[in-house]
Amino acid sequence: MVSSTDKLHFKSILEVAALIQRREVSPIELTLHTLQRIKSLEPKLHSYALLMEDAALNAAQTAENEIRNGHYRGPLHGMPIAVKDLCYTQGIPTKGGLKVLEDFVPEYHATVITKLLDAGCIIMGKLHLTEGAVGGYHRQFPIPRNPWGNNLWPGGSSSGSGVAVAAGLCYGALGTDTGGSIRFPAMACGITGLKLQYGRVSRYGILPLAETMDHVGPMTRTVADSALILGAISGKDKHDSTTIEDSLTNIMEDIDKSLIGFRVGYDPIYSSEGVDPDLNNALDAAMVQLRTLGAEIVEIKVPDVSLLRENWKTICTYEAAKAHESHYPSKAAEYGAFFGDFLEHGYNTSKEQYLSAMQYRSEFSQQFNSCLSQVDALLCPGGGIPFDFPRELLYQSMDVIRQHMNPYTYFQFTIPANFSGLPSLSLPCGLSAKGIPYNMQFVGNQSGESTICQLGYAFQKATNWHRNHPDI
Numbered sequence: 001m002v003s004s005t006d007k008l009h010f011k012s013i014l015e016v017a018a019l020i021q022r023r024e025v026s027p028i029e030l031t032l033h034t035l036q037r038i039k040s041l042e043p044k045l046h047s048y049a050l051l052m053e054d055a056a057l058n059a060a061q062t063a064e065n066e067i068r069n070g071h072y073r074g075p076l077h078g079m080p081i082a083v084k085d086l087c088y089t090q091g092i093p094t095k096g097g098l099k100v101l102e103d104f105v106p107e108y109h110a111t112v113i114t115k116l117l118d119a120g121c122i123i124m125g126k127l128h129l130t131e132g133a134v135g136g137y138h139r140q141f142p143i144p145r146n147p148w149g150n151n152l153w154p155g156g157s158s159s160g161s162g163v164a165v166a167a168g169l170c171y172g173a174l175g176t177d178t179g180g181s182i183r184f185p186a187m188a189c190g191i192t193g194l195k196l197q198y199g200r201v202s203r204y205g206i207l208p209l210a211e212t213m214d215h216v217g218p219m220t221r222t223v224a225d226s227a228l229i230l231g232a233i234s235g236k237d238k239h240d241s242t243t244i245e246d247s248l249t250n251i252m253e254d255i256d257k258s259l260i261g262f263r264v265g266y267d268p269i270y271s272s273e274g275v276d277p278d279l280n281n282a283l284d285a286a287m288v289q290l291r292t293l294g295a296e297i298v299e300i301k302v303p304d305v306s307l308l309r310e311n312w313k314t315i316c317t318y319e320a321a322k323a324h325e326s327h328y329p330s331k332a333a334e335y336g337a338f339f340g341d342f343l344e345h346g347y348n349t350s351k352e353q354y355l356s357a358m359q360y361r362s363e364f365s366q367q368f369n370s371c372l373s374q375v376d377a378l379l380c381p382g383g384g385i386p387f388d389f390p391r392e393l394l395y396q397s398m399d400v401i402r403q404h405m406n407p408y409t410y411f412q413f414t415i416p417a418n419f420s421g422l423p424s425l426s427l428p429c430g431l432s433a434k435g436i437p438y439n440m441q442f443v444g445n446q447s448g449e450s451t452i453c454q455l456g457y458a459f460q461k462a463t464n465w466h467r468n469h470p471d472i
Contacts, residue, residue, distance in 0.1 A: 009037050009168030010469050013225040016171060017075035020067065027067065027078030031060035031122050034080040038124070038169050041472060046142040047163040049085045050093060050126040056080070059122045066120070075228055077120030082170040084161050085126035086133060087113055087216075088205035096207040097131040097157075099140045100327045100334040110205025111240070112174060112216055112233045119232040124170050127160030130394075132320065133176060133209045136338025136401050137394050146188055146386070147470035148436055153389040153408075155185025161219045162189035167472060172220040172229055176206065178213045179312055180383050180414030183426040183441060186219060187382045190428050190437030192456070192466065193219045194226040196449060198421030199244040201230075202237035210319035213312075213418040222466055223427060223456035227251045230449060251450055255457045260294035262455065264442075265375035270302040275410065276385045282430030282438040283381065286459065290379075293458050298375050303367035305412040307360060312415045314357035317346030341398035365420040372422070372443065376451050382426040382439035384409040417443050425452040428465040437468065 008016070008025070019025040035053060042048055063078035083089075086096050088106035095101045109117070116123065131138040135156055144159045146152035147167040155162045158175030162185025165173050175182040177195040186193030194217045201216045208214055218229035227248075235247030266287065272280050287297050321328065321343050328335065328343045335343060372378055387408040393400060417424040423444045430438035444452040460466050 007168070008033055010221070012222045013079055013171045013220065013228055014075055014222075016079065020078050021072070027060040027063040027122065028057070030078060031056055031080055034124060034170065041167055041169060045145050045147060045163055045167055045169070047127055047144045047160040047167065047169055048082070048125045049095065049128045049141070049160065052092065052123060052125045056122050056124050063120050063122065073120040076116070076232055079121050079172070080124045080170050081116060081121040081172050082124045082127050082161070082164050083113065083174040084129055084158050084176055086129065086176055086207040087126070087174060089113055089123070089126065092126070094126070094207065096133065097129045097138060097141055099138050099336070100331050102140070106205065108205060111202035111237050113205070115233045127164055127173060129160055130157040131336045131339040132324070132342070133157040133178065133181060133207070134320070134339055134342050135398065136336060136396065138336035138339070139395050143391055143394050147472045148190060148386065151388045151391070152386050152436070153188055155188035157181040158185045158219065162186060162191060165189070165191045165219050165221060166470060168469070172218055172225055175217060175219045177215045177217060177418065178209045178316060179418050180411060182215070182217050182219060183383045183414050183424065184409065186426040187384055187439035188386050190439070190468065190470070191219060191221055192223050192226050192428070193217065193426040194230060194449070195417055195424045196230065196234070197244075197423045197447060199242045200234050200248070200423070200449065202240040202243050204237055204239035208323040210316040211323065212319060213316065215418070223425065223453055223460050224252070224255060226425070227255055227453045227457070246447065248449055251453060254450055255453055257454045258294055259290065259455065259458050262295040263298050263375040264290055264295050264455065265298050265300040265372065265378045267300055267302045267380070270305070270412075271380045275381055278432060279381055279385055279438050283379070283440055286429045286440055287379065289459060289462055290455070293462060295455070300371055300374055300378070302371055302378070303364060305416070308364070308415045308419070309411050311357040311360045312411070312419070313345070314349055314353055315361065317342055318349045318354040319346070321346030321349070337395060337397045338401055361419045364416070368416050368420050369422070369445070372445050376445070377448065377455055378443040380413050380441050380443065381410055382441040383414045385432070385438065386436045413441060422446065423449045423452060425456045427456050427460065428468070430465060431468065437465070
């Protein structure tokens with residue numbers, strides 16, 4: 001582990017933006033530096049599915065010319081960003097980790113890509129993910145390596161996004177989250193991940209997994225950087241009827257707000273039962289820090305979560321089978337072991353079973369919303385602890401992978417925000433005895449992104465856990 005505040009590739013977006021504004025570094029220099037680091041480390045890390053070198057250099061030249069001529073668009077102008085390979089990129093392949101889509105080239109950009117480009121971002125490339133954005137990989141594609149340890153699980157499904165941000169191969173990335181797919185790699189790779197309120201960001205041009213639970217969001221090294229990207233990509237989109245009117249372009253204005261008067265909910269049973277004791281100790285220390293910053297810790301009771309995972313599986317597999325019906329089961333042989341099992345389960349799920357699971361989801365979400373209405377946010381683990389995972393297993397069946405993950409991945413902390421559509425923020429909160437990051441999560445109320453970002457920003461301003469980087 002090294003503390004690398006002096007290294008350009010580990011600086012935050014806001015730190016680098018200040019260097020660009022002061023003309024101490026140019027977009028071209030920054031892009032070349034990032035490309036050099038990618039080429040040096042990618043043979044080991046496998047985070048990029050596609051490096052868009054020529055497009056990135058052309059965009060950097062444009063950004064440099066605009067800034068030189070006084071047309072500065074804001075802190076994202078000239079910033080190297082990468083995106084999960086679920087996001088449509090016009091004229092550039094979008095595979096989603098799927099062999100069945102190996103020849104798919106979109107004819108238009110996803111809305112989030114257009115918005116990043118409008119903000120002046122340099123899109124460095126497309127990032128690897130698990131097949132179809134669930135749990136396992138297709139053998140045609142490499143598995144990203146966690147920079148904190150070759151044998152550590154890199155998180156899923158936005159594994160390439162987590163690895164690239166943690167390793168300094170981009171300054172921020174887009175991920176997606178249907179049951180924890182931003183927060184698991186944020187946990188595993190020691191970075192910050194922001195799952196937004198459902199409808200906050202358009203999903204137009206995003207390969208779907210389960211459309212009633214899919215969310216797009218930023219993955220960065222700091223809370224402030226995630227909030228900055230959120231401000232750029234949020235807002236109503238005529239192409240996505242689920243999007244809400246409010247954009248959060250002004251979210252940075254209040255991010256440095258005092259925590260005095262904030263009420264943070266905590267359920268000691270929910271947050272500790274079956275959870276690694278050292279992670280619980282890290283959460284206890286985080287609560288001490290939050291109290292020091294002026295927040296009140298309020299004990300609350302989270303609804304029963306024992307049926308969450310099975311009902312999530314019913315809903316997600318059913319909706320995934322619908323999303324893939326043009327290829328599955330007609331091309332079932334082209335799917336990998338895990339995702340093939342996943343789609344088969346959904347294909348054999350009846351509409352009655354799906355509707356029953358949706359009814360459970362509605363009832364749980366009402367209870368969960370009521371619980372959170374007592375406080376400004378819920379504090380709980382971010383989804384698990386980093387753990388060793390034999391890489392070959394990630395190409396195996398759903399049952400094999402789930403059996404190995406079960407003691408370490410805590411879906412009871414991630415699924416509630418997907419069921420309810422509430423925003424949640426995952427961020428580092430400690431280190432294990434072996435120097436591996438621990439992670440916690442703030443879950444907010446409806447339209448609570450500003451609140452959870454204020455909480456996370458204050459915590460990171462008072463601590464240095466987010467400044468620990470893997471020694472690679």
